[in-house]
Amino acid sequence: MKIFIIIYLSYSFLYANIEEGDKEFSKGNYLQAIQYYEQSKNTNNPKLNQKLLRSYISIADHYSYIYKFDEAKIYYTKAMTLDKNIAKKKLARVYEKEANLYYKGKKFETALTLYKKSVEYGNENVIAKVNDTRMIIEHAKNLTNDNRKIVNSKSPQWTQAIGRLIIPTKVQMATKSGFKINIKKCSATLVNFDELENSRIIVTASHCISEYDKKVGLLRFIIKTKKNQIIQKYATIYKDSNFDPKLKKSSDYAILILSSAISKKEVVPVTIDKRSFITLQKEYKYHFASLAGFSSDIGDYGSDLTYDPKCEISYYNKLYGQSNCSGFKGASGGPVVLTTSKDKKKVEYYFIGVISHFRGKKFNEIYFAPHHIFYKSLQKAINRYNK
Numbered sequence: 001m002k003i004f005i006i007i008y009l010s011y012s013f014l015y016a017n018i019e020e021g022d023k024e025f026s027k028g029n030y031l032q033a034i035q036y037y038e039q040s041k042n043t044n045n046p047k048l049n050q051k052l053l054r055s056y057i058s059i060a061d062h063y064s065y066i067y068k069f070d071e072a073k074i075y076y077t078k079a080m081t082l083d084k085n086i087a088k089k090k091l092a093r094v095y096e097k098e099a100n101l102y103y104k105g106k107k108f109e110t111a112l113t114l115y116k117k118s119v120e121y122g123n124e125n126v127i128a129k130v131n132d133t134r135m136i137i138e139h140a141k142n143l144t145n146d147n148r149k150i151v152n153s154k155s156p157q158w159t160q161a162i163g164r165l166i167i168p169t170k171v172q173m174a175t176k177s178g179f180k181i182n183i184k185k186c187s188a189t190l191v192n193f194d195e196l197e198n199s200r201i202i203v204t205a206s207h208c209i210s211e212y213d214k215k216v217g218l219l220r221f222i223i224k225t226k227k228n229q230i231i232q233k234y235a236t237i238y239k240d241s242n243f244d245p246k247l248k249k250s251s252d253y254a255i256l257i258l259s260s261a262i263s264k265k266e267v268v269p270v271t272i273d274k275r276s277f278i279t280l281q282k283e284y285k286y287h288f289a290s291l292a293g294f295s296s297d298i299g300d301y302g303s304d305l306t307y308d309p310k311c312e313i314s315y316y317n318k319l320y321g322q323s324n325c326s327g328f329k330g331a332s333g334g335p336v337v338l339t340t341s342k343d344k345k346k347v348e349y350y351f352i353g354v355i356s357h358f359r360g361k362k363f364n365e366i367y368f369a370p371h372h373i374f375y376k377s378l379q380k381a382i383n384r385y386n387k
Contacts, residue, residue, distance in 0.1 A: 053082040057090060064090075069098040092121035099129070108137050132329065136297040146326045151292065151305040158337050158349040159307055161190045161270045162292050163223030165204050165235070165256075165333060168216040181216055184208065187293035187334035188221055190262060191351050191378070192269040192386055198261035199269045200385040201378070202235065204333035205354050205369070206243035206254045221258060225266040234259040239377045241369070245357065251319045251369040252356035255381050270335055270351040272382065276372035277313065277321065277338050277352035284340035284348075289313050289323055291355055291366065293331025306331075320367045321353055327366050331355050336368045 060075035072094050079087035099114035112133045118126045151159045165188040168181050186208035192199035202221055212219065219235040235256040243252040262269075273280070281287050292307030311325035323336065336353040353368035371378065 049082050053079055053086070056082070057087065060090065060094075064094045064097065067097075067101070069094055088121050089123075092118045092123035092126075095121065096123055096126050096129075099126075103129075103133065108133050112137065132296060135329065147310070148295070148298070148306040148308050148326050150298070151307055155307065156290070156309075156337075156339070156349065157268055158270050158290075158335070158351075159292050159305065160224070160226065160268055162305055162334055163188055163190065163202070163221050164294055165202075165208060166220040166222065167209055167212045168218070169211040169213055171216055184211060185294065185330060186332050187330070187355070188256070189333075189335040189351065189354075190223065190267055190269040191272050191382075192264075193382055194271045196382070196386050197264050198386060199264075199382075200258040200261045201238075201381050202256045202258060203335070203351075203354055203371075203378070204254050204256065205356055206241045206250075206252045207245055207356070208333045209237065209240065209254055210243070212237075219256065221256070223262070223267055226268075231262060231266065233262070238381050239374065241374070243356070249319075251373050253354045253369040253374050255374065255377055257381065257385055261386070270337060271349060272371065272375075272378060273350050274372075274375060274379075275350075277336075277350075277370060278316065280338055280340060280350055280352070281313075284342055286341040286344055288339055289325065289336060289352070290339060291323065291325045291327060291331070291334060291336045291368070293327060293334025293355055295328035296330035297328045316370065319369070319373070320356065321370045323366050323368065325366050327355065327358065329358075332357070 056075045056079035060072045060079065063069070063072035063075065073091065076087050076091040076094060080091065095114050095118035099111045099118065102108075102111035102114060112130065115126050115130045115133060119130060149155070151162075165186045167184040167186065169184050170182045171180075186204055188202045188204040188208075190199055190202050192201065209219070219237075221233045221235050223231050225231060235258050237254060238257045239253075239255040241250050241253050243250050275283070277289075288310045289312060290307055290309055291311070292305060294303070295306050298304050298306050308325040308327065311323050313321055313323050315322040321336070325336075327334075332355050334355045335351055336355060338350045338352045339347060340350065341347050351371055353370045356367045356369050358366055
């Protein structure tokens with residue numbers, strides 16, 4: 001009889017602990033709840049593991065939210081012993097989140113290690129980040145003439161005309177009840193004739209919109225005004241050269257029309273001129289090339305607009321021009337601009353092409369689509385939409 005009473009009291013105590021754990025959990029005191037639940041492991045309560053799992057994940061989520069990743073990993077790992085699938089996804093996400101911070105701080109080696117760990121736990125969405133980070137590491141090892149600068153208020157006026165193009169590519173299921181839209185980011189440039197006040201025309205690279213899916217969403221163009229305010233416009237495709245990166249038998253450009261005009265008072269567009277860059281170089285005694293875009297190796301995945309202030313055009317043919325400017329992935333679609341002067345006093349800027357692709361590990365052999373190839377299409381678009 002005494003043994004029965006002892007057993008009964010023991011189980012009563014254990015079940016009381018579960019109840020106390022539930023109370024603490026409802027208050028958000030997950031650490032205390034875990035202590036009570038762990039004391040009740042011998043009850044064979046079928047719901048106990050679920051309660052423990054919920055507590056482990058809740059406290060891990062809390063640590064992840066406040067960027068205490070080591071603590072978060074401890075509790076996600078504990079949760080994995082109870083439900084591998086749920087905790088595994090959470091753990092993969094915390095590795096990605098931690099990697100993002102190291103990436104932003106330009107500690108790419110550490111970021112790469114953490115991204116790879118995230119992939120190990122099943123986060124296939126990070127594979128692109130793994131590849132990009134590897135490329136940045138190789139880029140940093142080999143780049144010898146990187147003159148890029150982050151655009152600021154003292155940068156040349158033409159840099160103000162560059163914005164970020166957001167391209168929706170596909171819908172991906174994220175949970176049983178939700179989904180997310182995958183996007184691609186490129187650079188694009190607001191252009192116009194000098195005498196016109198408003199512009200609805202932007203130019204980017206054809207390969208930037210090759211994966212665009214109209215069913216997923218609309219193209220968006222985001223740009224800052226002179227007063228540092230954000231303007232966002234939707235865009236539609238007017239002309240696409242349908243560039244094939246494998247064949248490279250066509251030039252790489254696309255002309256897009258914005259949903260409404262942007263005034264020159266807000267953003268000064270880059271000037272379009274009928275003359276080719278070859279002709280401009282002959283007519284102006286002083287000239288040099290520049291290019292700009294949202295290169296993904298600078299800032300938080302290309303959040304900072306950068307430009308190479310001075311470089312040279314080294315080669316051209318019917319489809320391409322080649323420069324020795326510095327850039328990186330993400331700058332595709334950005335402008336190549338020719339700065340000209342006859343007397344070194346009055347300076348003029350001309351849009352002369354669109355950044356297409358890079359060659360060589362140094363990323364300082366940048367090919368661009370010369371504007372005179374598509375000038376007639378550009379002229380038609382401006383005359384039709386910029387009046």
